[in-house]
Amino acid sequence: MSKGTSIASLSSSEPAVPAPPDRLRAGRAAWTFLAAGAVAIVAYFVVLPAHSNAQSVAFVLVGAASVTAICAGAIRHLPAGERLPWYLFAGGLGCQVVGDTIFAVYEIGLGREPGTPSAADAFYLAGYPLLAVGIFLILRRLGSQTSRAAVLDSLVVFFGVAIVQWVILIDPFRHADYLSETARYVSMAYPAVDVLLLVGFAQLLLGPGGRTVAYRLLLVSVGLWAVADEIYALDPSRYQGGDWIDALWLGSYVVWATAALEPSMARLALPDRRQLPRLTTPRLVLLGGALLVGPVLTVYEKARHGSNYAYEVAPFTAAIGVLVLLRLAGVVRAVEGARRSERAARHEAEQAQKLLARQNEQLVELDRLKDEFVSSVTHELRTPLTSISGYVEVLLDDEADGERRSYLEIIDRNADRLLGLVSDLLFSARLQDGRLELERLPVDLREIVEHAAASARPRAESARVALQVEAAALPPVLGEADRLAQLLDNLVSNAIKFTPAGGRVSVRLEGRDGTASIEVSDTGIGVPPDERERLFDRFFRSQTALERQIQGTGLGLYISKAIVEAHGGRIGVRSAEGEGTTFVVELPLAEDRS
């Protein structure tokens, strides 16, 4: 009831959180049914005369109402394909109602109870397998009690319950000479089918976690029914309609129907995916209890009746012992298996680590070899270049102006270019290794800019390009002067190369917010937008450079970018095709004086 009220108050006081009206009604229906059922049960004992026909009719009515409610709940909350277990419950309980009805008809119409056996017995007994199958299907859909271990547990429970039922409730009827043979069998059949219900109850008890209200209600209803049956079976002859045990059966009807009406019946519990159910306390109690059943029963029967069920108890107890042993063996094996796979995994990890270490060594060695290779190739290229430049220089010293001198100058210039190329290749090989380690010394950028401009001036003049420099005095940048000079040389000589005769290259250095900004602009051919991103790639050469046969290796900007980034700065390009290009370099200043 409390839940029903809380939902109602929620919807009235907090309209911001509207519960779906459909669900609300559905939830309320369950608790209304439970309340009505409780009232009916109280009335059954308080209002109706004891052992009266009215009680028999009321019993049938409560049962029929519950069966109807179970069907209604299943239809309401489940898609057609999933209703079977609940229909089985309705069928199983429906059989009881039919049995009760037959009883009532006999009592009211004929004024006597039906004999034993009667048609009522057939219905009563037929109901149990339906209930048991219903429980089994529900648990199977939840993925519970399907693993080997769970099946073993079920068998243990089954044998434990079966032997108790046999010794205490079934076997005594074998010797009940006061009953006809058929009546004896029927009387024995009741405790026998109860085994099914008891095992089902144990299964539900051990079932999955994350149980909803509906699951708990179902558990309670099955439990109530089983307990009522067991108490009844202890001495069926003492039972009369209207006894207090009726409260248990009636309660079971009502709670079962409540479970079916409760919306959470659509998803009774969290699906259970474990291959090996944990040995929880309830599980251990059940297994241990089953082991104790044999000895306790033997002693009990011996003490009470002086009789001895050795022949019956021994095989059951043995079976239970074997099953428990198998169950525990499963646990031990699983633990061993886990340990084995853990060992295997650890072994594998160690192997992988060793392999990695070996590969790492090989990489280091490869790195060293590559280094050595680059180094010796550079050496081998520089050695002949030394002779070429050196002797050309000697000849230039001796040669006055003239045609021969100009040829020698061409050789000298090209030897220089070749040397620059060799240096760039070596440098870019080192960048590829990610090894550009810089000194961190204060460098005056203005000096670097002016020096770069001064050494580029002859080239600018011979290309008839005007070279303008505007360099502000700035705080120093922390870095390596040679590398920054290389950067400026690259940018300025690039600008001159890409500017046609009559154009202008301007270099500007200024400080802004702790950052030095160097802009190298030209009035050259510009960079098309699709090339701007790749401009700083290694060996990238722009289409115009290739078409106009502007010399270069595609390394200059790649190296420039690496140098800028190694100084913690950024480089970018602005360009309008046909109007010129501006490279912008920003480098952090060592201290902010602005």
Place this chain on the structure above:
Amino acid sequence: MSGRPLVLCADDDEDNLTLVALRLERAGFDVARAGDGEEAIEAARTLRPAVVVLDVMMPKLTGLEVLEALRADEAFADVKVVLLSARVQESDVERGLGAGADAYLAKPFRAGELVAAIEELLR
């Protein structure tokens, strides 16, 4: 002849050796030549040069090994050593200066640079 300082040049590349010698002679030094590291050490022992200009990558003994041998010998305490090499990575330069070279110049070199460096060392 005794007024002019003697410079011993060692290089396994004949053309480079000739070039260095030519440049130094034109700059007014006496020049002795060696074609490998061993020759360089022998010549240094007999000729007692004021300056030794060593290529690094030489057969038999490398320039670095010659340098180490000279530095290990008290008799050469005052000799100035210039390494002149086509190995130009920072690590090469550091190793050379670390081994006791007075200067490290890269090949290809400009004549002016080499002469200026030696004159600086002799001052």
